[in-house]
Amino acid sequence: MSRRGFLGTLAGAGLAAAGCGAFPESAGRLLTSRLPLPAPFTVPLPIPPLARPVAPGRYEVTQRTAKVEIIPGTTTEIWGYDATFPGPTFELRRGDPTTIRVRNELPEPTSTHLHGGVNPPGSDGYPTDLVVPRGHSAHPHGGHPSHPGMRLNPVAKDYHYPLDQRAATLWYHDHRMDFTAPQVWRGLAGLALVRDEEEDALPLPRGERELPLLICDRAFEEDGSFRYPRAHDPHYMAGVEGDVILVNGAPWPVAEVSATRHRLRLLNASNARRYRLRLAPGGRFTQIGSDAGLLAAPVAHEVIPISPGERYDVVVDFSAYPVGSAVTLTDELAGDVMRFVVTRRAADDSAVPAVLSRPPERTRAVAMRAFDFRRTGDAGNAAWTINGRPYRPGAPLARPRLGTAEMWRLTSDFHHPVHLHLAHFQVLARGGRPPSATDAGWKDTVDVRPYEVVDVLARFDGHRGRYMIHCHNLEHEDMAMMADFDVV
Template sequence: MRRVSRRTFLGALGGAGLGAAGLGGLAGCGRLPERAGELLAGAAPLPEPFTVPLPIPEVARPVSPGRYEVTQRVAAVEILPGLRTEVWGYGGAFPGPTFELRRGTPVTITVRNELPVPTSTHLHGGVTPPDSDGYPTDLVVPAGHSSHHSHPGEVLHPVTKDYRYPVEQRAATLWYHDHRMDFTAPQVWRGLAGMALVRDDEEDALPLPGGERELPLMICDRSFDEDGSFRYPDGGHHGGAALDAEYLEGVEGDVILVNGAPWPVAEVSATRHRLRLLNASNARRYRLRLSPGGRFTQIGSDSGLLAAPVAHDELPISPGERYDVVVDFSAYPVGTAVTLVNTLADGPAGNVMRFVVTSRGRDDSAVPPVLSRPPDRPRPVATRTFDFRRTDDAWTINGLRYRPGAPLARPRLGTAEVWRLTGDFHHPVHVHLAHFQVLARNGRPPAATDAGWKDTVDVRPYEVVDVLARFDGHRGLYMLHCHNLEHEDMAMMADFEVI
């Protein structure tokens, strides 16, 4: 079959003016690819899969009660066996350290920038004051920084910034990453990302797997040059629309990494394990399955525990989304190799990682039928529409390129609104501050995998997704945007102000 590029595909869609029904019908026939970016082939030989042990990022240690310090710096690490890769990492690591946070215990994280570029750190999923939310023009700049690349209203913090997090939110799997205006995609690609886990008494009371049987799994894709360096279009120094036109849909790599390791392998006992799944890719979407079979028992979504567990044979996960699941490896004989696969890709990218069941084990964990008492669904006071699409050769929201400080909505603190999200392509929509529930897809009930309170939702081509967003915590200026990071860098963001 002749391969059609996404650029040609998008142009055809725009010219044809296909509606939701027509596109959905094509997708149902399997004629449309579900990839959301253009593949960037690397020059380095692909490593043998399932040979590198799964690394677990170190847990950040406070320098004093409630205070952490982390330095963004350049480091050379081994990602592909036998090669060194220069990363820009929190603590010089990729991923950065995992922050263990406690509901009701505020923390301050001092970020020190020793990189050659400005940065802005966003706690993705955090209910955070606006001055610590990682606004894209609120920048930590390195010593001696001078640049002609600036935007109106930029705030510059020399070398360090204190990010203050109240942590007044339910237990959940969060993550943090760079959010610099125009440069989020290449800077995250270089390594500026890590995980943050919020815990609370409600979760502690559950008999869920813990300790070595709780695995944070940050999944992403990258491409590499022959010398092991990260490969990115235009060298990774683009600004907005200057990105190579071949990759305007988003950049997909040909190496799948989990916790910074290519196609790793983890030895597990024949017991229940809790997997905290994060898609930290720039653009790549995954549909995860277990081979030779098995089920995921979902216990949590982006923003915390579900009310009750939900079983899935597969999990679609778009950039920025998280799933908190339990897999019972006692269902497999000792010696079984269980592969986490991605059914949206062929070839090497069709594999993610492998678990090898090496021994029996005593298991006193369980997944209870009642997990939590999540917040009640509030009554909405307004309905708004946000349309994500290509307009006049730019990625836009409601036909507008991003303008910092020009909010498209002003919801009131303590209220909820229905936000109708529409688009022309795969757009994983992320809303800062506000958590939401998916109400409907194309006027029909949401998928079982949409369950729970979320902060990111995959809006598929010509789909209408209704979400109920709750505005709690803080007043101030926040954002919604596409979490395809190349789309974000090319102006697919908008401000809203909580009043």
């Protein structure tokens, strides 16, 4: 069945079951595991390995399968960058151009997107710019005609990143046309941290007190393999949510920490699940950064709502808890995420300054555009669309000018985390009111909630060429909820 054909079966199936009125906080349909699940807080928190350059400014990474232990006592086949899940963390420097060669030894084509990167168009991970494994058919749809403008890179591709951007928590993941969701679910995701002199000068927690936390959900079959619906199952087109919460690839892990400040780089790498993160038995997050870098000044939160693709850079002061305390990172929507155990006191020379950075100033918008994210059509011909159109590669909905800013108005019928490639933006308003405190800073992804209007000021800097706006609920993305824009 074609992508547009099976969208017609959505009505009365998964989307209706997860309807906005009945479950306003739900962003998908739950897929449950078929094996006994481990008790929470019994698996140590792993830290992804650092990628090592093969030459100055050059890395090589291979996508391949591997058998790993995720649920204790079982093995899971993953698709991983360098056969790890998550993939290795890239530590990069602003202004140091970097090339990453991605080699594909998987059974399917891939396209790697550096999410949040100010990337040239040829290295942005466009969904039809594919790295094709040796011996694979040129047509990824079993003989159907290829998408317009499809580019096939045999075996490997060099992605070039100028890194002319502020220090920030970025991440990378698969972006293949129509199959992003199942391929990310299998493990194709990892972190990339950009650092710069402005951040280096701050007395923030460092070293073992800086923890990257890639949070996602999965479901498992009885034998320990990943469980995922058959391709484009209409019952799960609202989005797929698993019943196991993983942090850095481990189920409900536990981390031992000293009674000092720790920097937590939070990433929601789930396909569809949204989280409302809180500390138990109480405490606060001091937010220092957003998707695209440091805030001007810290902001305190008791709860952080985080949708797929978003990142929050926060500091938690564990000296507020007695030694021996168990501090749980919980999700108000679904339960526990992970636990920190405060094991000892230690000297702490870190601090969160009142002034963190000088982020780019807002500039006047030269245009206003509207993008409406919703299901359109009747029961027999429904589709996820932007402005009433399913995705058509090479047919841009906008042509912003390089070096300008525009106000983009985002509207929706469901939870749609909207992501812009290349462009960073600030949230100006939600429903005609000021943005929430957790909207602070420059971002590349924003959660547009059911029947909500969100205004953002987007800057188009860095490169001319073809880029994308799309929903980062990956099942919605695979259902054609994407559009091109050309920076001219």
